[in-house]
Amino acid sequence: MRAVAAVGAIALAAVGCGTDEAAEPTAGDQVTGTVTVFAAASLTETFTELGKQFEAAHPGVKVVYNFGASSALAEQIKQGAPVDVFASAAPKNMQQVVDAGEITAEPVTFVRNRLEIAVPAGNPGRITGLADFGKTEPKIALCAEQVPCGAAAKTVFEAAGVNPQPDTRESDVKAVLTKVTLGEVDAALVYRTDVQAAGSKVEGIDFPESGKAVNDYPVAPLAKAPNSAAATAFVDFVNSEQARAVFVEAGFDKP
Template identity: 45%
Template sequence: MVKAILGLLGVALLVAGCSPPAAPGSGLTVFAAASLKKTFTELGARFEKDHPGTKVTFNFAGSSDLVAQLTQGAPADVFAAADTGNMAKAVDADIVAGPPVDFATNTLTIVTTPGNPKGITSFADLAAPGTQLVVCAPQVPCGAAAAKIEKATGVELSPVSEESAVTDVLGKIITGQADAGLVYVTDAAAARDQVAAIAFPEAGDAVNTYPITVLKDAADPTAAQQFVDLVRSADGREILSAAGFAAP
């Protein structure tokens, strides 16, 4: 009997010794603006490498959609918006753990199908008859920036479609569903030769600032703050800069 018990204990200890270590956290959920998909995916991989056992899950969408989800109770640890206006809504809803901090800025550029067949060279050209234009909806940061430029220039745009995320605008240009679109310089850079990018000076009058914050109901506030710190670190700045984001 004693030998049998000792044998079972030995097997149990052997199995325990072969088992992987317990994960330090259950995971991290980050709600981030669609224009951050490439950079935050890379930062998420970096975070997981530095914090073994912690899985980072992202929800990328238009900032206005993300705020709506969060205020309706969607669980998340970190929120990064593409403008201060939508972050202000999160603050007003009392769902943030502390004051948001700015970590990047972005500006609009015109994108067309490769070769720029319509010969677009300026913001005003987007209003030319017969030009099929796609923009972000006004409540989305990229759409608000476009509306601000419209007002400043007096150019009245007539888009054929208003999208809920900047990535949707880009997608319609890449697939040839429209002649031109207004997206962030970072999105145009990520698309490479799938689009032609046309910079315009008026874009400098509508720069979007990106804030980030830990959410009040974060399941793991410590890990959430560590992710925010990574985004704002020298490594984070390097990744963001390489994608075309400017410093705040």
């Protein structure tokens, strides 16, 4: 395996959900203040849009996000970061927070996601499938194995019998995607929702082994949430039909 490097870049972009309707009021429609949400990097676009919709439905609330690798977010929560809601890209990282006593409610899986090969527009490296990741010629980017997208990649490589030869392993899926959009690598494994969010900057290539590592995304309010009312209302909204429409449009699977 060639030398690896880590870059913590996260690409932030907001996408529309295909509806201009405000969220229907819920039991938490009187909530006010700030709700702090720690969410997996692959939720950047969808949660950014949902935050706007949630604020529109609850004028007294402001949603503040911290997007990053689920493993890193879980560690920050365990160390005492003041958080209202945690949305993870894998049950493993959510369970770590539950085991630490930071979450007492039952986490709910709200979407599922799977990997897709991402290549720069025009596919200059002529990547055709997962087998190319085992070759030394193309430049390859993968997520670090301790984060959900890296763990999923390890599973699909084992299923395909491929020994990957990455040039770089990044701290989260958005950092990997950035390598592709900038043309710094010939191919990478990211979530298919990230390929869709990147638009014309990248092309996606499906592969059959992706079904071997479908990621469940759980969400839950923190037991010591500084704004517990807003936390509960936000989690309810994430699990609403209105939010589901945003996720489906972005390419996520229903739970």
